[in-house]
Amino acid sequence: MHRPQRIPQMTEITDLFGKIKEVELQIEKMTRHWRSLRQVESKKKKERQIKISKGEIEKRHRRKALGISRRYCCPVQGCGKSYGSDGSLNQHIRLKHPLEFEDFRKYKFSSVIAAGQSHPDLN
Numbered sequence: 001m002h003r004p005q006r007i008p009q010m011t012e013i014t015d016l017f018g019k020i021k022e023v024e025l026q027i028e029k030m031t032r033h034w035r036s037l038r039q040v041e042s043k044k045k046k047e048r049q050i051k052i053s054k055g056e057i058e059k060r061h062r063r064k065a066l067g068i069s070r071r072y073c074c075p076v077q078g079c080g081k082s083y084g085s086d087g088s089l090n091q092h093i094r095l096k097h098p099l100e101f102e103d104f105r106k107y108k109f110s111s112v113i114a115a116g117q118s119h120p121d122l123n
């Protein structure tokens with residue numbers, strides 16, 4: 001069964017070109033918008049740096065990696081990772097030890113219940 005390939009009509013082609021032009025215009029508009037956003041961003045950044053250099057505002061203080069006390073140790077044997085918060089440790093176990101994660105959760109809940117404390121996750 002051979003169906004001859006349909007030859008597109010000139011009006012269809014013109015239509016398509018019109019659509020392409022439309023898309024091109026949209027892209028141009030978006031690019032301009034994006035550029036202006038970037039300009040605003042870099043202007044803000046420069047203004048901030050000037051203020052910092054003048055001592056008008058303080059630089060953001062981030063906790064240094066060494067300054068965080070890492071009390072939450074990963075219970076998985078041989079891992080040795082430790083974290084500054086319960087949440088970070090949870091995330092680590094969930095991502096790096098998915099098999100152990102369920103056990104860890106159960107263990108945590110049972111130890112919380114055994115200690116007679118209410119757990120924030122259970123409320």
Ligand SMILES: [Zn+2]
Nearest residue numbers: 074076079081
């Ligand atoms: Zn680990």
